[in-house]
Amino acid sequence: MTSTSEPRRFERSRGRRVGDAVISVFVRAHLVPRTYLLTTRGRRSGRPRTNPATLVEHDGRRWLVAPYGVVAWVHNVRADPRVVLRRAFDRHVCTVREASALEAGPVLQKYVRGSRPTRPYFVASLDAPVEEFVAEADRHPVFELVSWA
Template sequence: MASEKDRPVFRMTRGRRVGDGFMALLIRAGVVPHSYLLTTRGRKSGRLHTTPVTLVEEDGRRWLVAPYGPVSWVHNARAAGRVTLTRRGKTVEWVVTEAGPEDAGPVLKQYIQLARPTRPYFRAAPDAPVEAFVAEADQHPVFELTPPAS
């Protein structure tokens, strides 16, 4: 298990923007499993912001994970209470509800199995018990996605 100071800090770089742009093309085509384009409305600017994300889907429930911590889209989602997800030309609006540590832990454990490149941002190893993920849930916000009430 890596110590707190050994974990990398997420920084949006030019290379990451280019990589996200390439991923967006693949996601729009539906080529990347479990991945969607997340769109949030800026809490200050009101502008729309889009970023690729990987969802955890289990037992009919959908979970949105912030592997890099409380980045801009997390703050925007918290403020708006809603996000949209796009894949293969289909856009769906969702209500977001932030999960507590007990619910987030199992989701985080499953998430790092799906999104291998994010593993360095977690203290818990992929084979660690769920309790290790519960312990660091405060560093990786998790949101349950539900359809808006009609």
């Protein structure tokens, strides 16, 4: 069953930055499940850029989902697929690859079922078939973690 309304559009705002900062504190303290601090290298500046990101485990593999669409960290990862994921005292240097729409569909479906705050950014509803999530893959990039060290 597809939602009839348009999905919410992501807008970077002061409130969003404050929210990310608050969530980052909770992630560092290991209080938010499945969420890590994702550090990418800025595609233009070369400086490290850090954002909270939720890790999805599906079919024995790890995935990063961009629920708000093609945002800055997505551009950075496309320019340089090496990332660092941190949470509490854990630190993982990883390489990612962008998933095809067919691969992304089931991952997006699982992500939406487990992430209530980002549901308004998706057209497909909670109980939609995987095909509806495949259709949304171009708006919500998914990246597989191909190395985990």
